[in-house]
Amino acid sequence: MIPMLTSCSYSHKHWFQWAGGISFLALLCTLAGSRVLASSQEAVLEDSGPHLSDRILNYRIEVELDPLEKKVTGHEILTWRNQSGQALRDFCFHLYLNAFKNNRSTFIRESSSRPLWDGIEEIPDDYWGYTNVESIQVISDEESFRPQVIKREYIHPDDDNEMDRTVLRIELDQPLPAGEEIKFRIDFESRLPKGTRRTGWAEDYFFVAQWFPKIGVVQEGQWNCHQYHQSTEYFADFGVYDVSLTVPTDFVVGATGKRVDQRDNGDGTTTYRYLQEDVHDFAWTGSPRFLERKRRFSDPPLPEVDMTLLLLPEHRHLEKRYFTAIQHALHYYGTWFGPYPYETITVVDPAYRSGSGGMEYPTFLTGGANFWAPEKVLSPEGVTIHEVGHQWWYGMSANNEFEESWLDEGLNSWAESRVQKYAYPPSRFMRRLFGGIPFVFDSVEIPFETGSLASLRRGGQLDVMTRRGWEYLGRTSYRVNSYSKPEMILWTLERWLGEELMLKAMSTYFQRYQFKHPTTRDFIETINEVAQQDMGWFFEQTFFSSELVDYGIETATSKKVPDPKGVFDEDQQESAGSKEEEGEAEERYLTEVVVKRFEGARFPVEVLMVFEDGEEIRRQWDGQDRWRRYRVEKPVRLKYAVVDPERKLLLDIDPTNNSRYAKEEEGFSLATRKWASKWLFWLQNLLEMFAFIA
Ligand SMILES: [Zn+2]
Numbered sequence: 001m002i003p004m005l006t007s008c009s010y011s012h013k014h015w016f017q018w019a020g021g022i023s024f025l026a027l028l029c030t031l032a033g034s035r036v037l038a039s040s041q042e043a044v045l046e047d048s049g050p051h052l053s054d055r056i057l058n059y060r061i062e063v064e065l066d067p068l069e070k071k072v073t074g075h076e077i078l079t080w081r082n083q084s085g086q087a088l089r090d091f092c093f094h095l096y097l098n099a100f101k102n103n104r105s106t107f108i109r110e111s112s113s114r115p116l117w118d119g120i121e122e123i124p125d126d127y128w129g130y131t132n133v134e135s136i137q138v139i140s141d142e143e144s145f146r147p148q149v150i151k152r153e154y155i156h157p158d159d160d161n162e163m164d165r166t167v168l169r170i171e172l173d174q175p176l177p178a179g180e181e182i183k184f185r186i187d188f189e190s191r192l193p194k195g196t197r198r199t200g201w202a203e204d205y206f207f208v209a210q211w212f213p214k215i216g217v218v219q220e221g222q223w224n225c226h227q228y229h230q231s232t233e234y235f236a237d238f239g240v241y242d243v244s245l246t247v248p249t250d251f252v253v254g255a256t257g258k259r260v261d262q263r264d265n266g267d268g269t270t271t272y273r274y275l276q277e278d279v280h281d282f283a284w285t286g287s288p289r290f291l292e293r294k295r296r297f298s299d300p301p302l303p304e305v306d307m308t309l310l311l312l313p314e315h316r317h318l319e320k321r322y323f324t325a326i327q328h329a330l331h332y333y334g335t336w337f338g339p340y341p342y343e344t345i346t347v348v349d350p351a352y353r354s355g356s357g358g359m360e361y362p363t364f365l366t367g368g369a370n371f372w373a374p375e376k377v378l379s380p381e382g383v384t385i386h387e388v389g390h391q392w393w394y395g396m397s398a399n400n401e402f403e404e405s406w407l408d409e410g411l412n413s414w415a416e417s418r419v420q421k422y423a424y425p426p427s428r429f430m431r432r433l434f435g436g437i438p439f440v441f442d443s444v445e446i447p448f449e450t451g452s453l454a455s456l457r458r459g460g461q462l463d464v465m466t467r468r469g470w471e472y473l474g475r476t477s478y479r480v481n482s483y484s485k486p487e488m489i490l491w492t493l494e495r496w497l498g499e500e501l502m503l504k505a506m507s508t509y510f511q512r513y514q515f516k517h518p519t520t521r522d523f524i525e526t527i528n529e530v531a532q533q534d535m536g537w538f539f540e541q542t543f544f545s546s547e548l549v550d551y552g553i554e555t556a557t558s559k560k561v562p563d564p565k566g567v568f569d570e571d572q573q574e575s576a577g578s579k580e581e582e583g584e585a586e587e588r589y590l591t592e593v594v595v596k597r598f599e600g601a602r603f604p605v606e607v608l609m610v611f612e613d614g615e616e617i618r619r620q621w622d623g624q625d626r627w628r629r630y631r632v633e634k635p636v637r638l639k640y641a642v643v644d645p646e647r648k649l650l651l652d653i654d655p656t657n658n659s660r661y662a663k664e665e666e667g668f669s670l671a672t673r674k675w676a677s678k679w680l681f682w683l684q685n686l687l688e689m690f691a692f693i694a
Contacts, residue, residue: 052278052341053238053515056081061212064246064269065286070126070201075187076212077139082182084218087175091184092155092225093133093168096210099228100129100193100200104163106156107197110230113475116196129193129200133213136170136186145180147172158227158470166228168213186213195354197230202354205312209283209361210234217400217517226402229470231478233394233401233408236280238515246271247286254292254310254346255284256364276342278515279362280398285348291316295323297345302334308346315349315369318380322347322367325381328423329388333415336503337392337510345391347384358383360390376440378420378427385423386416396514404520405469405478410486411506414494417448417487449491449650452484456548457653460485464546466520488651489542495648496538497531505530542651547600551643552657554596554627556609558637561588591638591662596627599653608645612636638662 063074082088099107100116103123108116117127133152140146151171156164176182190211193200199209216225217237224235244261247253249270257276264270276282290310297305309322326347334340342363350357350366357368365387369380393415394401394408401408420427426445455476462477465485472478494502509518509526524539541547564576595607602623609617613636621628632638642659644652652658 054083055239055278056083056237057215057239059212059239059241059243059282061241061243061282062246063212063244065206065208065248065251067201067204067206067248067251070129070192070206072190072192072208072211073188075185078184078186078215080182080184080215082176082178082180082218084221085178086221087177088218089175090169090171090223092216092223093170093186094210094214094216094225094228094234095131095133095166095168096214096228096234097129097131097190097193097199098165100127100196101165102128102163104161105166106159106161106164106227107166107230109161110470111197114230117194118196124194127194127196129191131188131190131211131213133168134187134189136184136213138172139183139185141183145174147174147176147182156227157225158229161227164227167216167225169223188213195351195356197355198359200355202351202356204289205285205287205351205354207283207285207348207350207354207356207366209356209359211283214281224400224402226470229402231472231475232405232469234281235398235400235402235517238278238280238398240275240277241279241282242273242275243282243284244271244273245284245286248288250288251286252288252290252292252310253284253286254290254308254348254364256282256346256362257342258306258344276363278341279395281361283361283364285310285356287312287351289313293319293323297327297330299327299331299334302330302339303341305330305340305342306344308344309349310346311349312351314371315373318349318369318373321373321375322349322369322380322384325367325384326388329385329419332419332422333389333392336415336418337507338396338514340391341396342391345388347387349380358387360387360394362395363391365390374440376425376427376442378424381424382416382420382427385419386412389415389419392510392514397510397518398516399518401469403468404466405482406465406486407518407520407523409482410465410490413452413483413487414490415506417491421448449488452488453653453655455480455484456488456651460548460653461546464544465489466543485542485651491650492542492648493527493535493538495646495650501531541601541603545601548653549601549603549649549651550598550654550657551603551605551623551649551652552596552598552654553641553643553660554594556591556593556638556641556660556662558589558591558662561590561633586635588633588635589637591630591632591634593630593638593641594627595621595630595641595643597623597625598657601651603649605644605649606646608642610639610641612639 058079059076061074061076063072065072099105117123136149138147138149149170150173153169154165155167155169156162157167192206192208192211195202195207199207199211214236216223217235218224226232241257243255245253245255246265246269249264249268253272255274256279257274259272260275261273262270289312291313293309293311295307297307307323307326309319311319326345330340344363346364348366350368357366359366367380367384367387373379389412390408393412399407426447459476459480462473463481465481469478472481497505505527508530509523512526513522520543528535568576591609593607593609605621605623607619607621607630609630609632611634617632619630640659640661644658647655
């Protein structure tokens, strides 16, 4: 039994409002236990539970950085448990840095529309990066099981590119039985590329990610170990990382996990040891220029967290804004979904043009800032909140990013815009002029959905959202389908279910699948279960369709009902108006409103008609046909008509056609309205050009 650091009798009312209140308590208890383990500095698979994750693996890595050669050299001892349920002879490893090895890799082949290193013609020799596995052998304490590696080969399970060396497969001379552990010693040398995509160096700044031979995941007896693609991210099992990094003594270092040891080697180098349990990756950084800033997140009843910010001197004025953003993020995500369970979080302010900004790793992430960073456009706040959010969506709820990128990026984009909405005033429109100086248009508020709708309009029809990351048509499609579209779907779902039910569904999903590998199916089933209704129709129109949503008012008119002419029977005369009393007859108006479905996706919508006397008439339309006409006869004219008046369908790509006046309003002519719509459109389209974040 593991001693508890904290009492597990939290009874704050708030937690019991959660769907997963009980599992949350269990988590806090487990969390307390795991913190004790961390302090013991022992990291072995045999540790008795309870653990947050299943800890299939354990990496003990010892490496040294040579900043002149841009090389990280050393070895890893990987202990791995075969939970596949069957004996295994072959093992697959990611060698991600080989994406940068030469211009024939799949990663670079796929990057033709956005070449690496800004597409420079002559690529210097030291820009290329690689991981070279010098040796790989099975080591074991038992004489009886010491298999030999009899085959090593590079495989390319995703494409026909025989030149790609991002996946290494090895074969043993005897199989590892189900349920047994195996221990590899892998000696490797990784040369870091010049920073261009997520990892590498920029002058004296080193951001070291995807840098060590990393074992794949076995699912249903098969290795899930994809090649490194230009748009895809990663997938790995949970375990323990115990990593010792030797760097020049003047380097300031930050990494995944908690620093548990530090040793001056007396030769101008220092070795830092980091330990983290229940994570699925490890990244680190070092530079002599970093300013290290520390604060403590204390926000009961959430667990306390040590926050470290590694700040470049030119951004020292952003320290407070970075920390405020981290605190907002830990507070809101922790409250909505479940507490952040790790002791540390380290945020790196990335070097200019290092390609490493806006990336997430367990307990470790990069923000991103321009020297001119106006507060009103939330930079670096936006990216920081986003990357902290990945601790929940990717870090703990660890879906396969290769195959279902929307499941972390989409959920996280929705969660991020939620935090921004609660913690900050709406962003303002900004343009950079004269080579980067920002001009903020204070009066132009940007609704949070503006950028995402613009991107949906541009690329929403390119692909069905739920497909594998490298199979999207291109970068635009990947961006739309991993970020903007799911974000807008989730906002639409939230408006459909209501905030309370949505948060209950999302926290249930998180707590059920944290430290696991959930899929789209798991997500849908959880939503249906918590909402207590089959939302299949909703997901068919969104997750599994590339059709866009656009409902609008095509026409809205009120015409005076003509004087009665012709032959009327006696019982018709009253409602038609008597011919004889023409002068005194009450004027009546026939209002006609035509609502149209301009795009392919079908949703039920509400239509609101507001009349001159203030009366409102609401009609429900199932939204299936191309259009629907409503006719109402009343003694007053229609003032205006609106489809989806509560703006539930946040996915509607063109909100400017959702309402229409029946006649000209004083001071707001048709021309003015058209101008206003055009301005909005121009603005939205402009936003498409803004760079997105990872
Ligand atoms: Zn992201």
